[in-house]
Amino acid sequence: MTSPQKQLIGTRGLLSWGTLRFAHPALADLHLPYFDIVADAPGPKLAIIAGMHPNEVDAMEAALRLKAHFAEHLLKGSVSIIPVLNMPGLFEHAEFVCPIDGKNMNFLAPGDPAGSFSQVLVHSVLHEWAAHAEVFIDLHGGDLREEVARFVMCQMTGNAEFDQRTRALAHQFDADSIVEFASDQTSNRGRATNELPWLGRHAVMAEGGANGVLDPGCIEFHFQGVANIGRYLGLTDDQAPAARRRNNVVVSNFGKVEAPISGRLYLEVAAGDRVAAGQRLGRLQDIYGDPQGELLAPHAGLILMVVNHPIVNQGEWLISLAPLPG
Numbered sequence: 001m002t003s004p005q006k007q008l009i010g011t012r013g014l015l016s017w018g019t020l021r022f023a024h025p026a027l028a029d030l031h032l033p034y035f036d037i038v039a040d041a042p043g044p045k046l047a048i049i050a051g052m053h054p055n056e057v058d059a060m061e062a063a064l065r066l067k068a069h070f071a072e073h074l075l076k077g078s079v080s081i082i083p084v085l086n087m088p089g090l091f092e093h094a095e096f097v098c099p100i101d102g103k104n105m106n107f108l109a110p111g112d113p114a115g116s117f118s119q120v121l122v123h124s125v126l127h128e129w130a131a132h133a134e135v136f137i138d139l140h141g142g143d144l145r146e147e148v149a150r151f152v153m154c155q156m157t158g159n160a161e162f163d164q165r166t167r168a169l170a171h172q173f174d175a176d177s178i179v180e181f182a183s184d185q186t187s188n189r190g191r192a193t194n195e196l197p198w199l200g201r202h203a204v205m206a207e208g209g210a211n212g213v214l215d216p217g218c219i220e221f222h223f224q225g226v227a228n229i230g231r232y233l234g235l236t237d238d239q240a241p242a243a244r245r246r247n248n249v250v251v252s253n254f255g256k257v258e259a260p261i262s263g264r265l266y267l268e269v270a271a272g273d274r275v276a277a278g279q280r281l282g283r284l285q286d287i288y289g290d291p292q293g294e295l296l297a298p299h300a301g302l303i304l305m306v307v308n309h310p311i312v313n314q315g316e317w318l319i320s321l322a323p324l325p326g
């Protein structure tokens with residue numbers, strides 16, 4: 001595997017930044033922004049990406065803060081950051097997908113060098129740019145029509161020692177919930193955080209934000225979780241934050257609640273809510289405003305994501321609901 005070429009723009013202390021160019025011909029026109037922070041002493045490498053979904057602005061903002069944080073505090077090892085992965089979608093505010101091939105990169109890991117643009121990009125990022133990272137961190141949260149709880153995803157593999165390390169990394173975040181995907185689950189695959197552990201690599205993915213709006217609490221959530229990972233790995237010795245304020249409720253998976261019709265949905269729940277089995281999640285109407293039934297919780301659980309735009313399409317993934325134990 002070749003490393004991406006770096007076209008340097010500037011340096012300041014331990015920090016350097018510029019644009020990444022990948023060798024694969026499908027990516028010939030792509031210029032990705034990067035930050036590198038490299039300490040004098042050797043140590044583990046962190047790889048951090050944001051902006052796979054380029055309206056998820058809290059994650060992208062946190063990436064900028066993390067650049068400054070590690071430039072100030074890094075004692076050993078290195079941190080590499082891509083603050084906007086989906087550059088082709090950034091200035092057109094593309095929702096969920098990369099406009100070059102219409103694919104959602106979030107479900108394409110581990111990537112495919114023989115595939116289309118997004119598949120090649122995911123492959124190049126995971127296997128070239130982040131090839132030697134101790135941890136791959138993927139920051140997300142709240143595209144234009146959605147709101148997510150503050151939660152973290154990580155994948156269990158059945159290797160107890162490896163999983164314990166992954167779990168410890170995920171729990172560095174101060175979250176509503178930690179999704180420790182069960183090793184035998186098959187309904188949530190294709191995220192980098194789902195696929196890298198099967199290749200022997202640690203990965204965590206954080207979600208926090210809503211509607212493309214900057215939210216100081218969600219920016220802090222992303223920033224502090226990654227800063228905590230840096231300290232946990234011994235890369236930094238900055239002051240740890242005060243005690244946790246959230247619960248890190250552990251769940252093993254989540255499912256989708258889909259829109260039963262195309263029409264209007266008047267939601268009665270929000271991300272982070274707990275619901276009972278059969279509880280009404282919202283009321284449905286057709287486009288004339290006539291009642292078309294209710295959306296009910298298929299089981300008790302914790303709501304991790306809601307689409308909060310009232311116009312919905314039949315079959316659309318509206319709500320992520322994590323079953324709660326007990």
Ligand SMILES: [Zn+2]
Nearest residue numbers: 053056140141
């Ligand atoms: Zn996202």
